[in-house]
Amino acid sequence: MPGVARGAQLDRLMRPVHRWVWGDVDRRLRKLLTFADVETDGGRDILRAAEVTPDPLLRRLYLEHAIDELHHGDLFRDRGAALLRGRHTHRRLLFNGNPLPGGHGLDDLSIDGEPDHRLLAFLHVAEKAAAGRFAIYREMVDDDPETRAIFEEILRDEVFHMNYTYKQLTRISPQAYRRHVWHARGRRLWNRYLRVAAAVAALIGNTLLTAMYFVLLPPFAYLAKRDARREPTGWMPTSRTRHTTPRSQY
């Protein structure tokens, strides 16, 4: 699919950011290791889908899909580990990987209780997005033929996943497959919004707490210190009107 091979329009616009992320070896290897976890988790979830689906054809396709995703996880992990072995210093980075959304989006996948049409629509949208991103990432690692070869291999699989999920969706839900795809797109967008909103809320919360620490706390600390200086030091005589025995605990 030529559109997929070029990447999504938004991702094409974000090309300079992608180039910044992939241009640094430390960021690159962190990104690869993050992809490895997402692909492996996605593979396990799709394996679960193969267990619970009542449709024999889907069971076989889900199984193949899960094997592909687990293989992708291994490819990313091995490449990330190879880059890690080649590094002598480990810098702390401003962003742990990429400030942009991840490659696959399978981390939002939930299986239990989901009918096949919803799952297929979700997978189709996620795989299409992944194929678009991996097409761009492939260009970003031109200087690293081994990583580029991994993206090329994975991209072929993601295009197959994108196509088979759509075809199966039209088979099991011929009347409403378009609606399911739009619904899946809406849910994906909503999940993205929630993530961004949570990140912004965390940023605002951290900023406010830091401001409170440096603005509100110092006057109280000063007053506490001043009162502490006014307190007499050493032993103090007890009041004669006090009738409690000194042997009492309280």
Ligand SMILES: [Fe+2]
């Ligand atoms: Fe994958």
Ligand SMILES: [Fe+2]
């Ligand atoms: Fe995939």
